[in-house]
Amino acid sequence: MQTTGGGELDFDVLIIGGGPAGLSAALQLGRSLRSVLVCDNDEPRNGPAAEAHGYLTRDGIPPGELRRLGREEVAKYGGEFRDTKVTDVSRDDDDGFTSTLDSGERVTSRKVVLATGVRDDLPDTDGFEEFWGSGVHHCPYCHGYEVRGEPLGVMVTDQHTVDYAKLIYNLSEDLVVFTDGQDVFDDESRSVFVERGIKIEDEPITALNGSDGELESVSLADGRNVARHALFYPPPMEQHSEIPERLGLEVNQAGLVDATRSQRGIGFTSVEGLFIAGDASSGSPPSIPSAVADGYAVGATVNGELSTEDFEGGWQ
Ligand SMILES: Cc1cc2nc3c(=O)[nH]c(=O)nc-3n(C[C@H](O)[C@H](O)[C@H](O)COP(=O)(O)OP(=O)(O)OC[C@H]3O[C@@H](n4cnc5c(N)ncnc54)[C@H](O)[C@@H]3O)c2cc1C
Missing domain, CATH: 3.50.50.60 (FAD/NAD(P)-binding domain)
Structure with missing residues (x-):
């Protein structure tokens, strides 16, 4: 210098x-x-x-x-x-x-x-930022192995993330797909997931809940809480x-x-x-x-x- x-x-x-x-x-x-x-x-x-x-x-x-x-x-x-x-x-x-x-x-x-x-660019859903990097992950290669076999969720809010959800299925068969109120699936693409025992939740997500960085559940607009240990989403x-x-x-x-x-x-x-x-x-x-x-x-x-x-x- x-x-x-x-x-x-x-x-x-x-x-x-x-x-x-x-x-x-x-x-x-x-x-x-x-x-x-x-x-x-x-x-x-x-x-x-x-x-x-x-x-x-x-x-x-x-x-x-x-x-x-x-x-x-x-x-x-x-x-x-x-x-x-x-x-x-x-x-x-x-x-x-x-x-x-x-x-x-x-x-x-x-x-x-x-x-x-x-x-x-994270959604402003309650709890999303709090759990980002601990209970909410963007990349299955970075943080998937650590939650393998656990009750997992994946947010599929557009066509691009449909194939991403298949990567998460490889990590755990206890998988819930959350569309967060978006109209993502037609009957055919929905059946690909349902036939494999993957549940699809179409209600908007209202909050992510847990403590000390551990995700415990996902709250939906109809008042239900879906127990999940980790959620994947590529923002x-x-x-x-x-x-x-x-x-x-x-x-x-x-x-x-x-x-x-x-x-x-x-x-x-x-x-x-x-x-x-x-x-x-x-x-x-x-x-x-x-x-x-x-x-x-x-x-x-x-x-x-x-x-x-x-x-x-x-x-x-
Ligand atoms: C929650 C989370 C977990 C991840 N975990 C993994 C993992 O386990 N394994 C993996 O391979 N990848 C992981 N990634 C991805 C990884 O973080 C990125 O791919 C990697 O950090 C990219 O490196 P980078 O140097 O390009 O950018 P960054 O690591 O983001 O570094 C960019 C730096 O530039 C600085 N900067 C920006 N603008 C300015 C400015 N004007 N002046 C001075 N400084 C500036 C920022 O402060 C920052 O420090 C993760 C990503 C996220 C979001």
């Missing part, structure tokens, strides 16, 4: 977001002797969950511990950190970027990697940060930025010098192993771009 006039910090690469994607990109760039600053305002997507599953050699690790270990590795290669929000990024005339941090500092960098993640996602849209990046119907891939690498956006990695990008299925893999590849891509520029003529 160099300090320029006026209290500005100068790095090869600014990484916005210090989750699995951002830290993985930082590791590759640090190991390539690039100066890297990672800024993170500590709002990880999986923050509500006590454990993270499915990441080989780290299965069951608390999300905060994974990040702590990641930072430790990045720091070994000179990576620096600021626990702060990046509030603005603008492209400079000389092809670099100037970014403003909530701490008041300004950062100039040759490249910027957005690893800002997504937010889950719509939206960009965590407003920076991608502010920089003119298009967000697709799924709420993700379409990153492009070329012979030169992956994670390119429509803005020259600006890259995207992890959940925020359509190129990375939403999980920790995918975010780490994507961050690794985007880090290598950015290093390749910097090397190409240093030789001015591009790759031969």
Whole structure:
């Protein structure tokens, strides 16, 4: 890192977001002797969950511990950190970027990697947010095994989630499908579930009940309580940060930025010098192993771009 006039910090690469994607990109760039600053305002997507599953050699690790270990590795290669929000990024005339941090500092960098993640747009049903990450789960691969064989529920509120419900059936035959008052099934698709002993509840959900993070039942509009130990639901996602849209990046119907891939690498956006990695990008299925893999590849891509520029003529 160099300090320029006026209290500005100068790095090869600014990484916005210090989750699995951002830290993985930082590791590759640090190991390539690039100066890297990672800024993170500590709002990880999986923050509500006590454990993270499915990441080989780290299965069951608390999300905060994974990040702590990641930072430790990045720091070994000179990576620096600021626990702060990046509030603005603008492209400079000389092809670099100037970014403003909530701490008041300004950062100039040759490249910027957005690893800002997504937010889950949860229904405002009573108890939903309280049990999110403990009794209500979005991903059967992340938290399904832990509740296998238990009385489970799955919210199927549109056509896209019908196949998702089949994944939950594989975890427990005591499964109730909740449509939350939505008209999702015709007679034929309903019978596919009913024939397998899966109950379908069409009443709107009014509340989720339990204590100490343990889900106990789902209340329905007609006054009944259906006992369930866990509920699965994949909510719509939206960009965590407003920076991608502010920089003119298009967000697709799924709420993700379409990153492009070329012979030169992956994670390119429509803005020259600006890259995207992890959940925020359509190129990375939403999980920790995918975010780490994507961050690794985007880090290598950015290093390749910097090397190409240093030789001015591009790759031969
Ligand atoms: C409840 C829950 C449990 C999950 N459990 C698992 C699991 O067990 N296994 C698994 O593989 N996946 C799990 N996931 C998915 C996993 O959390 C994500 O796929 C993964 O965290 C994506 O990593 P990321 O680095 O792209 O984003 P994130 O981990 O969300 O990190 C993005 C970071 O960017 C920061 N940020 C955003 N904007 C700014 C800004 N302007 N300035 C500074 N910082 C900013 C945020 O604060 C955040 O720390 C779970 C998800 C949820 C919702």
